[in-house]
Amino acid sequence: MEEALAVAPPRWALSAFARLRSLWQRWFLWLILAVLVSALLVTVVWLAGRHEVEQVQANLDRDTADAVSDLRIGLQRNAQSLRATQASGLDRTHWPDAAASLLREHREWLRLEWRDAALRPLEAVNTPYRMRLIADESRGADQSDVGLACAAARKLGAPAYSPSHYVPILGGGGVEVMELCVPIDAGGFLVASYSLRDTLIELVGPTLTRGQEVAFTEADGTRLVALGTSRRTGTRVFTSQQLIDLPGAALMLRVDGWRAAPDLFPNVLTALVTAISIALVSVLVLLARDTRRRLRAERDLADALAFRKAMEDSVITGLRARDLQGRITYVNPAFCEMVGFSPEELMAGSGEDIEAPYWPTELAHEYQQRQARRLAGGMPPREGFESVFMRKDGTRFPVLIFEAPLINAHRVQTGWMSAFIDISEQRRIEELSRASQERLQASARLATVGEMASLLSHELTQPLAAIASYATGSLNMLGPHAKGEQAEVAMAVRRIAEQADRAGQVIRSVHDFVRRRDRTREAVAPQALIDAVLPLVRLQARKLGVSIEVALEDRLPPAVCDRTLVEQVLLNLARNAMQAMDTAEHVGERVLRLRVSRVVAVGGPGAEDARRWLEFSVADLGCGISEEVAGRLFTPFFTTRADGMGLGLSLCRTVVEQHGGVLVFEPNRPRGTVFRFTLPST
Amino acid sequence: MQPLIDGLIFIVDDDASVREALAWLLRSRRLESEHFASAEAFELRLAEGPLPDQPLCLLLDVRMPGTSGLVLFDRLAERGLLDAMPVIFLTGHADVPTAVDAVKRGAFDFCEKPFSDNALVDRIEQALGASLRALEVRRVRRSLAGRVAELTDRERDVMRLVVEGLPNKLIADQLAISVRTVEVHRARVFDKMEVKSAVELANRLRDL
Numbered sequence: 001m002e003e004a005l006a007v008a009p010p011r012w013a014l015s016a017f018a019r020l021r022s023l024w025q026r027w028f029l030w031l032i033l034a035v036l037v038s039a040l041l042v043t044v045v046w047l048a049g050r051h052e053v054e055q056v057q058a059n060l061d062r063d064t065a066d067a068v069s070d071l072r073i074g075l076q077r078n079a080q081s082l083r084a085t086q087a088s089g090l091d092r093t094h095w096p097d098a099a100a101s102l103l104r105e106h107r108e109w110l111r112l113e114w115r116d117a118a119l120r121p122l123e124a125v126n127t128p129y130r131m132r133l134i135a136d137e138s139r140g141a142d143q144s145d146v147g148l149a150c151a152a153a154r155k156l157g158a159p160a161y162s163p164s165h166y167v168p169i170l171g172g173g174g175v176e177v178m179e180l181c182v183p184i185d186a187g188g189f190l191v192a193s194y195s196l197r198d199t200l201i202e203l204v205g206p207t208l209t210r211g212q213e214v215a216f217t218e219a220d221g222t223r224l225v226a227l228g229t230s231r232r233t234g235t236r237v238f239t240s241q242q243l244i245d246l247p248g249a250a251l252m253l254r255v256d257g258w259r260a261a262p263d264l265f266p267n268v269l270t271a272l273v274t275a276i277s278i279a280l281v282s283v284l285v286l287l288a289r290d291t292r293r294r295l296r297a298e299r300d301l302a303d304a305l306a307f308r309k310a311m312e313d314s315v316i317t318g319l320r321a322r323d324l325q326g327r328i329t330y331v332n333p334a335f336c337e338m339v340g341f342s343p344e345e346l347m348a349g350s351g352e353d354i355e356a357p358y359w360p361t362e363l364a365h366e367y368q369q370r371q372a373r374r375l376a377g378g379m380p381p382r383e384g385f386e387s388v389f390m391r392k393d394g395t396r397f398p399v400l401i402f403e404a405p406l407i408n409a410h411r412v413q414t415g416w417m418s419a420f421i422d423i424s425e426q427r428r429i430e431e432l433s434r435a436s437q438e439r440l441q442a443s444a445r446l447a448t449v450g451e452m453a454s455l456l457s458h459e460l461t462q463p464l465a466a467i468a469s470y471a472t473g474s475l476n477m478l479g480p481h482a483k484g485e486q487a488e489v490a491m492a493v494r495r496i497a498e499q500a501d502r503a504g505q506v507i508r509s510v511h512d513f514v515r516r517r518d519r520t521r522e523a524v525a526p527q528a529l530i531d532a533v534l535p536l537v538r539l540q541a542r543k544l545g546v547s548i549e550v551a552l553e554d555r556l557p558p559a560v561c562d563r564t565l566v567e568q569v570l571l572n573l574a575r576n577a578m579q580a581m582d583t584a585e586h587v588g589e590r591v592l593r594l595r596v597s598r599v600v601a602v603g604g605p606g607a608e609d610a611r612r613w614l615e616f617s618v619a620d621l622g623c624g625i626s627e628e629v630a631g632r633l634f635t636p637f638f639t640t641r642a643d644g645m646g647l648g649l650s651l652c653r654t655v656v657e658q659h660g661g662v663l664v665f666e667p668n669r670p671r672g673t674v675f676r677f678t679l680p681s682t
Numbered sequence: 683m684q685p686l687i688d689g690l691i692f693i694v695d696d697d698a699s700v701r702e703a704l705a706w707l708l709r710s711r712r713l714e715s716e717h718f719a720s721a722e723a724f725e726l727r728l729a730e731g732p733l734p735d736q737p738l739c740l741l742l743d744v745r746m747p748g749t750s751g752l753v754l755f756d757r758l759a760e761r762g763l764l765d766a767m768p769v770i771f772l773t774g775h776a777d778v779p780t781a782v783d784a785v786k787r788g789a790f791d792f793c794e795k796p797f798s799d800n801a802l803v804d805r806i807e808q809a810l811g812a813s814l815r816a817l818e819v820r821r822v823r824r825s826l827a828g829r830v831a832e833l834t835d836r837e838r839d840v841m842r843l844v845v846e847g848l849p850n851k852l853i854a855d856q857l858a859i860s861v862r863t864v865e866v867h868r869a870r871v872f873d874k875m876e877v878k879s880a881v882e883l884a885n886r887l888r889d890l
Contacts (some may be wrong), residue, residue, distance in 0.1 A: 445765075458745075458774045462697045465772075465796040469703030472799035476710035504796040660779060 030288065036283065043279045048270040055258070056236050060212075067204050067214070071244055071253065074203035079159040079182055082192055086184045092123055099125040099200060108198040109232040110134060110177065113191040119150055122188070132174060133167060134193065149181035150189045157183060162246035164196055164216070164224055176216070178249065197225040201659045204253075210247035211254040217241070223254070232303035243579040247682035286510065319398075320346075321406055321562075325372055328356070329415060338399070338422050340392030359392040374403070374416060386423070397424040400672045424458025433535055440536065442573060443564040454654055457507040464500050464507070471497035521659075523682050524566075526614060532563075533571045537592070544582045545635065546590040553597045555680040559614050561659050566679065569652045569663075570594075573618040573675045576648065579641070595620040596618045599678060613661070621672040625665065633665070652677070689737035689810035693717035694724045694754070695772060696746045704741065709789035711803050713810075719750035727758070738767040739790075739806050744780055745773075755784060764788050765816040765856075768809040770802075826886060829875055837874070840867040845884050 010209035043498075085098045092114075099112040103125060111134050114123040119141040126132050139146070145162040152160035159182045176196040181189050196216050208214050209228035216224040238257045243250060312319060317337030322328055336343055339358040346357065359367045367387075374380065380403040389399050396495050399420045406417040471493050478490045530550060541548050559566070574592060581590045599615040625633065632638045634653050649663075656663040661678035668674045683883065691708055693715055695701050699789045708715045718724040744751040755769055768790035775780040781792035787804040790809045793802050798802075836857075850868065854861045877883045 461774055461795040462700050466697075466699040466703035468796045469700075469707040469799050472803075473703070473707035473710035476707070476800070500796060657780070660783070 008487040033284065037277070040426070041274070044273045044277070045270055045418070047272060052270075053238075057240070060238050060240040060255055060257045062243075063208055063212075064242045064253060066257070067208050068242045068244050069255050070205065071203050072201075075180075075199075075246065076159075078108070078192070079180060079679075081106070082112070082180070082190050083159075083182050083184065086186070094115070094317075096123055096125050099126070103127045106202070108194055108202040110193040110195050111139075112200075113139065113146075113193075115146070115150070115189045115191055117187040117189075119143075119147060133169060133178075145177075145179045146191050147307065149179045149248050150183075150191070152190060152476075156247055158247065158342070159183075161246045163249045164251070166220075178251075178597040181248075187563045197227065199227060200227045208255065211257065215254045215256070219252060219255050220248050221252075242602065242605075248425040309539050318422070322414055322418070323415040324375065324413070326375055335420060335425070338391075338397075338420060339389055358389045358391070360388055360396055363388060369650070380404070389420075395490045397422060398427055399423060408485045433539055436532075437536055440533075440564075440568060444568050448651060450654075453510050455650070457511045458509055461504070464503050468497055468500040468504070471500060482593045489527075520562050520564075521560050522563060523560055526556045526616070527552060529559065529561075529566055530594060530596070531571060532567050533574065536571060537574045537578075540578055542592065543593065544578050546578050546581060546592050549591060549593045549596045551593065552593060556596060556598065556614065557612065559679040559681050561679050562655075565655045566659075569677065570616065570618070570657050571678075572648045572652050575644055577618050577620035577622065577675070580624075585621060589621065589623055593617075598681075606611065612681045614681045615676055615678050617674055617676040619668050620673060621668065624667055625673050657678060689739060689807075689813065690717040690734060691739045691741060691806060691810075691870060692724065692727075692767070694719075694721060694746075694751070695740045695741070695743040696720060700739060700772075701742075707799050707803065708806070711721070712806075713803070713806070720746060721751065722753040724754065725749075733763075733766060736819065737810040737817060739809040739813060740767050740769045741772055741806070742769055743772045744784075752780065754786060755787075756790060759788055766813055766820070768812050770809060792880075809877075832874055833871065837867050837871050839884070841865060841871045841875075844868060844880050845887060847880070 081102060085095060085102060094112060099114075103109055103112060106126070107129055110127050110130065112125045113121050115121050121136070121139060121141070124136060125132070125141065141147075145165050149160050149162035153164075159180060162179035163179070164176045164178045166174050169179045178194045178196055178199075180192040182192070184188055200214055200216065204214055204227075211229055213226055213228040213618050215226035218224060236258060239254065240257075241252050241254045243252055251586060279422075312332045313334075315332065315336055319330070319332040320328060320335050320337045321330035331343050331346050336346065339346075341357050352548045356367070380401075384400050386404040387399055387401055390396055400423050401418055401420055403416055403418040405413045406415040408414050474493045475490060475497065477488055478493070482490045494528065530552070534548070534550070539550060540546075574594065577592050578590075581592075595615075597615050597617075599613045629640060634650050639648075653663045656677040656679070660677050663675065663677040665673055665675045689823065691713055693701050693704050695704070695717070696719060698719070705715045705717055718726075718727065742751040742755060751771060755771075758764060758767070767790075769784075771781045771784055771792035772794055773794055778792075778794065781789075785792055790812065791805055802837070826867065829850050830838070839857060840853060843856065848856070850861050850864045854864045857864070872878065872883070875883055875886060877886060
């Protein structure tokens, strides 16, 4: 166990980890989505760019192929034109003219030669468009390029070409030249020298050179001549090469096209894709926001639900909902705890004709009738009604039930909602206070009887004393030696005295009942006296809205008294005090103050006493006591209350005086009355 | 039937019938009484003038409206009137412990109502006897004090020394007068104080 504790990560770390994980889970999908979308965008843009590049390249390739085909046709035509100069037979005088005219037509040619079979030059004509480039002496029979071309031509029996060669020009520079050798029927050859540069200009045409560089290269890529716009910086180059396969020679036509570096939106497609992507992202963002709002709403709802649940779970009032058929649809934990059944047990078998499990078996029939009445639409009392339920263990307990129709949001009654309060504790307290009240009332009755006896005896003693006095006085006057009628009168008077004495004896014996109570005196702590009456006083105080203040001095000695009687006195005084504050004209606070303190004197001033005394005081903030009432306050059977017997205060005084104390009252400041009484202490 | 003592009895009781009955009873025994309905009324009477110079007794009811019998008793005790006027409490049954307490504090007696009347009157007569004795003592003292007051300063000095037991010669030395003069003074003191010897004089003065 301890080991596990030691190994387990701290609680905060766990919770932090869990939070992190949920955060991660929430954001992970969004992250993947964002990555995918951007990857898609990049791919689409890239594909669009590539497509564009491919299209440009394809265009270039097509142009190049066209150019190559044009070139080939041109070269073939030229070769035919050249051969045509020999068609009407050879004539050394006329051929130069024909050659010259031919040269005028074909600016790509630099020179035409007529050679014999041994390749010796017979005639030669130079192009009129240029300065003489090729010296006659350099064009002997042993000129290697011509030889190569003518050898191929002879072999093929058709025009053939030589590889290009460089003819330097005096004063720097030079021209790339390619020889064309056409065999003629009479034996011999016609040789034309092509300027490669002019060939490009004449045969490829101006369209291809616009915005592009056109060049002849050798098979290995060596550039021979180039034509067209020179390359701009910051541009992308597209290259297309195509082989021109000529008999006896191989040339490459290379076209370099360039375009500006692709723009952000190189074309409509890219722009469209981008726009759609942006729209997509926007939609995603909106969706995300919506989801977040939804999440928040869900969380709020969950919070509200949790709060509602916590509320229902924490109230001590039992709650129960029934549908219109009488089935239980909801119970809260307090209700379950009250009856001891689980929610499942309660909600399971309770149907229209089935008894609820918490109904006491002996009362089930009655309850069923009550439920039927309710289901038939009978409204329950608003102030609730009391009933008896049964716990799972079979014990019965009283409950207070408040029932109301359950009305949903559409104002339709869907069932009945009931609240239950377990009042067994309340009942117990009520029983308890009733019992102690009965006890006190019994002792009060006893005390009242005692007081009546005391009262009667007091009231009767006075006349009896008077009777006895008169009788004795009369006898004294008649004297001991009376005679005749006087003696009879004396006898009668003596009888009167005897009867008065007898009445006095009767009263004395009745009075012994009161006096006997003296023997029940005991030492009681003042706190115990107050505590004994406080529950009853509180009961009434709550009813009248009176607050109670109790103040006892520290370390008070116990009082020597008849406990029950003194409690009765305290209760009487407290009740009087509270009733004095319970009048319609009484406004302001209602406070009842009970105090116990030590005093040295009892009675009036100067009555110093060796004994120690306790003074109990009961003060109210009521209307006070008028002069007229004050004079008769302790008179027996005097009362200001309609239902009073008028013995309360008189009894209180008797009790206190029996203990040797005094009961006095005086106005309270600022208003009300204070009653004080003293009791001897140990 | 002649009363033994010519006394005066005060009755303080709130019940008129009891007062009158008691007065009748006392009259039947040739005793004079005055009655009051309350402690206040009696105090008023005390305030009017000094008590008559005769044996007195006070019958006091314990429980009365207004000032109670006990309070009145305490006030009388304070004024030192209890010797000249013994107090007998009249009590109901409920007040017996209170009355017993009062007797402990100097009351002459208490009597429970309804009383056996002649016993009460006997007790009253005893109280009057006590009062008479107190009156006698007071009277003697008063006459003695009057005689002492009649002496001259010199005679008083001589009397003081005589009571101390000094012979005439020493008295003369102390007062710086002649023995003869002392003898004259001494004779006059004896004459005025109505005594015949120094011992008798000393006894008289002890009462004062």
